[in-house]
Amino acid sequence: MRWTLLPKPEKEKVDHLAQSLGVEPFVATLLVQRGIETFEEAKKFFRPSLEDLHDPYLMKDMDKAVDRVEKAIENQENVLIYGDYDVDGTTSVALLSSYLKTYYPNVATYIPDRYDEGYGISYQGIDFAEDNEFSLIIALDCGIKAIEKVAYASEKGIDFIICDHHRPGDEIPKAVAVLDPKRDDCEYPYKELCGCGVGFKLIQALAQNRGQKTEDLLLYLDLVATAIGADIVPITGENRILAHYGLKVINANPRTGFKAILKQVKKETLTITDVVFIIAPRINAAGRMKHGNHAVTLLTETDINKAAEYAVEIEAFNTERKETDQQITEEALRQIVDNNEENRMTTVVYKDSWHKGVIGIVASRLTETYYRPTLVFTKNGDTLAASARSVKGFDVYNALEGCSEYIEQFGGHKYAAGLTLFEKDFENFKKAFEKVVSETIDPSLLTPELKIDAEIDFNDITPKFYRLLKQFAPFGPGNMTPVFMTKNVKDVGYGKTVGEDKTHLRLVMKQGNSNPFTGIGFGMAEKEEIACHGKPFKIAYVIDENEWQGNVSLQLRIKDIKE
Template sequence: MEYKWIIREKADPKAVESLGKEINLNQTLANMLVNRGVDTFQKAKDFFRPDPDKLHDPYLMKDMDKAVERLALAIQKEEKILVYGDYDVDGTTSVAMFYGFLKQFYSHVSFYIPDRYKEGYGISEKGVRFAAENNFSLVVSLDCGIKAIEKVALAKELGVDFIICDHHTPGDILPPAVAILDPKRSDCEYPYKELSGCGVGFKLVQAFSDYRKEDPAKVMAYLDLLAVSIAADIVPITGENRILTFYGIEKINNNPRPGLKALILRSKIEKEIEISDIVFKIGPRINASGRLEHAKASVELLISDDLEDALARAEIVDTVNAARKNFDENITKEALTMIHGMEEIRHRKTTVLFKEDWHKGVIGIVASRCIEKYYRPTIILTESNSKATGSARSVFDFDIYEAISECSDLLEQFGGHKYAAGLTLSVANVPAFQERFEEVVSARINEIHMKPVLEVDDEILLDQINYRFFNILKQMAPFGPGNPEPIFCVNQVYAEDVRILKDKHLRFNVVQDGQETKPVCIAFGMADKNMYPDEIMYKMLNRKMRFDLAFEIRENTFRNNSSLQLYVKDIKFD
């Protein structure tokens, strides 16, 4: 895939110079910080030294007082409480956190995760009736519920109250719940709008813990779960999320709960955990049980308080994840074959594919894989419970949720974010939806959306790459949306000592005229990458052709010896 490089514009020179002097940084690093909105000494202090005392007062969230009051009443009257969450990572970590918190001091509490295949996303009628039939008079929903107007109304009829903790965008009408905690409510003045579903639940835990006059350390003990939800749900790691993630990652590395410790061991991660480890190794394992079987297994793993028990549960989850990978690979091949074989689809601005026997649990992953090959807004649909149900994924800076909203008259249900969404519709409406979605996207999408973008922080010289530079970059973590891992470029360089590793990766030293530093570069999966007709990357590098290089700086440790390496993001030849 060919990337369009966007090199960030230089920040205001006066602001860069001022910040550089105040905190003793070179112009490259000071420019990066100013471009990230860190342009004063105090902002730099807050950025490099996140302070948990600067977390927002949970009572600033609309309805927080009502939620605390109703929860307190339920405990006082010994009512049965049901903790209800979605089946993805955000939902299962939310349930594990809130259930674990209540279980410390209250025994009349259980949890419920809907079955992806029998009930679908969010609050289900089956879940509501389960609560009523089993005498649960209060349901706390996490990471779902903001659009469940009919289901919450049914619960009210059946004598079941709801406290909704959600972070998705509300509709024009809110459900008839006792309390609705969602910073995206138009009437909510909570200062930070980008919390994960688990993050909203955490604010309720904070408020209720304060009401009970609990030690704040008991609340902070759940930050490992919260960090996993923030990373896996791809919400911005800015503002309050940065503080929560910083301390959550610290807890994961120093004292994770048994369930996460077991997942780390199963993932064979033998270094400090980073956001990318959660996104690509830990998160998919938590997600796997909900994709193929039932997410209850993931919650039981995350609430386990015994490492031996957790290891046994993690092994089961890991086995399911291996099966998930197999489904994912096979369905992706089918989907790509469908696109390649139909000229009309191949030349569209969108991909919308439907096949009734595709596994519902992996269609979101398949949509992402299709975008890697055909870069455009993509929806993969399958049949479930006699309906077409699908997952949507978007491309750089294109709001797929808004585009789907324009087709709402053809849908029975939809929800999501700018870059990912879910939808349900009648099988008969699939062809009409394919056409309408193509029309809507074609009218909205720009040329910049149609090519993958690589955002480069700055052009540098190879001699700038040293441990002082790298150690400051490390302190900018945790990285994620809103604070991406720094990417740099060097221009007009060439390669020496080019080798192929494991038949597909490249290792070489990069050389720049006038510079002494010749760092090792690792280019994953690029050995036989086609660059031009009859040319592959390996041969072009071996001929010492000049190129521009985009990369991240990483530390490699082998036999107790550490060195800096460049992880190649892209190469552009002259």
């Protein structure tokens, strides 16, 4: 890893903020690094308020969307809530359908089949709407590029409202309303909402129209917080407010489906990280291994006994998902070695039998191993489908645009995308992708970067400091957990490798005459040579709590060790 110590902000700004908040300068430094420079900004950061959410009607087409929904209710039309099969899509569908059903019964949900229909709006879904007399489809977390599909629906007399957060193409679908803060002509102040966040803005506008307050919508924020965590959107601005209140709901009064999941994993208080690693994979597993409908059913169920049954089913999908992704990852790593492709700028692997539902996870795992833009392909009917993952600082979406002559269709974000192409174009695409990446990537991006917020001494780490740090949460992109560096650290003689297969490193360290701190480095057994022979070293770490037999103590979660 290359360590990058974040530049120190201007001393005047730090001193001014430290004085106005009554905190130590190094706490003020962390805040200024996050763009927080005044007492008022700090107050908004530490005390997120629903009052700071933007007016939903600032979003382009919001008035048209609300008018069309109200007209559907007035005319007793059947409304179909359509969403993608991942966490963002299924939580969005659960959110909007459960809200509308509180006052209008003619609402149904539709999640496309990952294998038969693929990503986004499908002709099959539109045909289903026609066969079942739906005259309005509200699409969530998809649809921004569905030009032909929306036109096809229009020919059948079916209207579309699109709620998406992906980047639009050159043309916007001719839907009744297209809600997407990333539209060039949309002046909505916050651009980083997830699909479920855009869905929430729609129910916020509908609620306003009916004389309800934002506080009346709090119980839906557990879904929004889950989607924010799972979709890896920045936890800044509006997302921070929504995640903050959503976590409160998850921990105080979660919906029945979440209760059923949490009962199985026996976890008390959840952070956004727990949401990402405990709730999100289970919701995702339904769409990966079976069908996204299972997730929506669980998330909208109000009977705890039924929810418990659905949770058991979803747990089984998740177990199967883990086994499948482990097996495919091993096969993919073997393929890279067998084809002598360890030294390329990109990873592109393909096997026709790989499970389409887990290729995104496999792409992430390969990126962790080789740290370069990665694509994992599998057979999908007449075409090959792939999931793309990138490395920090490199826009894989733009790289795919550079290879578009070989691609049938693609969509996504800077760091994650999906695409399909014909088998005959695979080898040409693979060469083109390597060429585009080689010509455009800064080679330094192929070494993982560890950003360090500040250098501190062990004596700075006190319970009071940790209590303050905890208030920086929820953490995520745009507000990552602070990483610290300390130099001239020595293990006091208890350092050893731990774990069943001895892959982790446990140290007890001091810096000069400081109190000792226990540190754990997961998967860092190879650093034993540096740390466990009495020589001083420097460490990068985050501060954490460890609970053992009822005692809570501060510990360091080690990110890296250097001589």
